[in-house]
Amino acid sequence: MRDLAKRALDSAEVAGASFAEIRFDDREVQSVSVKNGVVNSLVTRASQGFGVRVIADGAWGFASSPTLSGPEVDRIASLAASIARASALTKRQDVNLGPPVTQRGLYRTPFTMDPFTVPLEQKIDLLLAADAGMRSVPGVSIAESTVACIRISKTYANTEGTYVEQHLLETGGGIVATAIEEEELQQRSFPNSFGRHQGTGGWELIQDMQLVENAPRIAEEAVALLSAPHCPADVTTVIIDPTQMALQVHESCGHATELDRVLGWEASYAGTSFLTPDQLGTPYGSEHVNIVADGSSATGLGTYGWDDEGVPGSVIPLIENGIFVGYLSSRETAAQLDQASSGAARASSWNRIPIVRMTNVNLLPGEWTLEGLIADTDRGLYLQTNRSWSIDDRRLNFQFGTEIAWEVAGGKLGRMLKNPTYSGITPEFWGSCDGVAREWQMWGTINCGKGQPGQTMHVGHGAAAARFRNVRVGIV
Amino acid sequence: MHGEAALQTLALRALEASRADETEVVVLSGESSLTRFANSAIHQNVHEVDLEVRVRAVSGSRVGVAVSNRSDDPSLRQVVAQALTSARLAPEDPEFRGVPHPEPVPKVTAHSTETAAYTAQQRAWDVKAACDLAASNGLEASGFWSTREREVLVANSKGVLAYRVGTQGSFKTVMLGENSSGYAERNAFDVKAIDVPGAAQEAVAKALRSRNPEALAPGEYPVVLEPYAVGTMVGYLAYMGLSATAVQEGRSFMSEFFGERVAAPSVSLWDDGLDPNGIPASFDFEGVPKQRVDCIDHGVATAVVYDSYTAGKEGRKSTGHALPAPNPGGPYPGHLFVEAGDADEAGLASGIKRGIWVTRFHYVNPVHPKRTIITGMTRDGTFLVEDGAVTRPIKNLRFTQSVLEALSSVEAVGNSRLLVQDEAGGACVPAVRIGHFRFSSATQF
Known part of the structure; x- marks a missing residue:
């Protein structure tokens, strides 16, 4: 990676860049969702690539590619410089980044249990148990439960001398119970809305949530809301x-x-x-x-x-x-x-x-x-x-x-x-x-x-x- | 552009590598560029290229999906294996009827060589002209000018093999004055059909006209909504209830109203991926040809859109509205059309004693999806209408309004349509006059 980064930055400078940076990003997502007893989404997603951002003629240009090779970083760096020169057609002032940034190092998200090592069967079983807990409450129309984990490896380098590497880990989960009656639809989510709560860390975040334990309670609240009075003005x-x-x-x-x-x-x-x-x-x-x-x-x-x-x-x-x-x-x-x-x-x-x-x-x-x-x-x-x-x-x-x-x-x-x-x-x-x-x-x-x-x-x-x-x- | 042959070879390699009972491979490839400007200068200017392989593996009635943007042989075998591993771990889904069988796909023109080849320099010159126009009127220009080319190939183990390539250009701008703003956008698959100077002129005129707005008390008013606002409103209607999944789960407002009047007789809303007035797409992400679906026909709720899963539940055919698997949200109508009427601009405002002219909405979200209640703000040109004419600019207002109630009080429909486009899809819509629209609060500008 270090060689490709150096090559990209050199190529950008040859193409006329006064500043250049390259960022490699490699990420993997695994997510499982259950709705009403059915696993309706079980997906792994991998995406990797790099982006080169440069200043040329005092303006910005950026180009990116998923192909990690020497010729491709040359092409993308040169393209970014060409785009920057186009940007310069409208500039009012040159880009000013302030003092140079010179950082070196490695960062890793602290975690206790890598969620990617937790068997998929265990994740599905957890969600099915939460799903059953919600659907055990009469009146629940839709029960949804989700877990997701993401790992991201990033390397950043710039022409000012920065070279840093990071390995980030996110884990999240959540449950939603929906009750429907004629024109009324009520929903309760746990522990947060938007389908799940997520943080940087490992599977311990899911264990702390107690999704199964809270499933009947939120389902009962969703059903009770159907007949609750409206919030008055x-x-x-x-x-x-x-x-x-x-x-x-x-x-x-x-x-x-x-x-x-x-x-x-x-x-x-x-x-x-x-x-x-x-x-x-x-x-x-x-x-x-x-x-x-x-x-x-x-x-x-x-x-x-x-x-x-x-x-x-x-x-x-x-x-x-x-x-x-x-x-x-x-x-x-x-x-x-x-x-x-x-x-x-x-x-x-x-x-x-x-x-x-x-x-x-x-x-x-x-x-x-x-x-x-x-x-x-x-x-x-x-x-x-x-x-x-x-x-x-x-x-x-x-x-x-x-x-x-x-x-x-x-x-x-x-x-x-x-x-x-x-x-x-x-x-x-x-x-x-x-x-x-x-x-x-x-x-x-x-x-x-x-x-x-x-x-x-x-x-x-x-x-x-x-x-x-x-x-x-x-x-x- | 990779071309049909290259993507087909890739997909067939993945199909050959699969040991699943059924396999579907979707290859998405694209190259896109976007020039963004603010304070009358280009401040962001980007280009990206990517190729993504999506594999849906089926084992019995169990389904797993894996996605990767690595397409070398080892990566391809890995993504195929991951999909099957996931499928084998999932419980049986008795309502899954398998991947679709092949059907003839209609030909549509959706590609422009000029659009695919449009350069950063060309976009920069266009943007410079818009910025110069702003400067000559004492305004600041902001917005973006984007072009892209996208290929989609779908292949499955039952013989589906569908390929399409399309382009899209979008120019959107907000012109800002000291206490005013104006908006315009243009979208087409061919950049030659996009009038960038015309859009810039429209936004400038609106920004000049909306200077020094006065406060107006919130309340219920008749309104004229320009196509930008109408597009947002019908887009949210689609999001809240025009998919078969929402109907089957009882979440949709359509559930109780099929065959009944839900809007004024002048309102007809349909989805048509083949209409060249939109950004055409001949088939969906299962390779199923797109059908026109009339959702609201002269005010009567008639139909929603299906993918193969939701169609299988009801023993009917997919309408060609699948999103890439896994799509737990279900099918989606991304090519909306509202029928034009016969009112010109003056006709839209006529008959309004005291009302509001709205250019566009901002940050809209559902409040109660089943009752189609949404909230949001007006933005970039809001005006008072008095005695049938626009008289003066007003400060922005928040609305909290049922979409169906609004559509039920449509009194006039504009005689021309505009294609408005966002990340969820497009809507080719006219302006409308609505008899009752509820503004719940006001803001300070």
């Missing part, structure tokens, strides 16, 4: 569970602090951000709100040794005691603000360029307990598990739905409510936060989409339950 106090808080952080803080959005680079697709540089140092939320981007959180999907520009993963404060203080950034975006990269340039595969992505964007734990938050609430709702999500293209107006809500009355959980939704404007909403729980867990988001061509990224969110006042609920 109101403005009230909401306590949001950690999984939904993870997505709330993701949409309203994570994306909003991506510096490429702020600079307008995503304007045509995902949008821009209200958190422009003139807002640094101004209030984002209440004093209870502390959010960091942490590239080193245990089991986080944004945990790695180096990002895809060779910058080490780091801890960057984004919101400190409610004040907006920092950005997720790449080398080029950070240089626009005379800052150092936060190590958040990530590519979803060998055939994609690194763009600014979340690492693990974590809401730091507070001093409450969830039990204490509920006991301290006279009237409100406890909202669990995401069901729908949407936010405007500057990350201000959001609306979320959750799978289930529980009335809170007199400091106690009351009856179950179906089809709950809540909405708000980001800084007003976070400004109404008056408590964050201390029971904190890392959650994985496996469907974060961004970029053109599209890139689906896996990102992490440490989160705890939190309470918000005067929130509009019941929009359906």
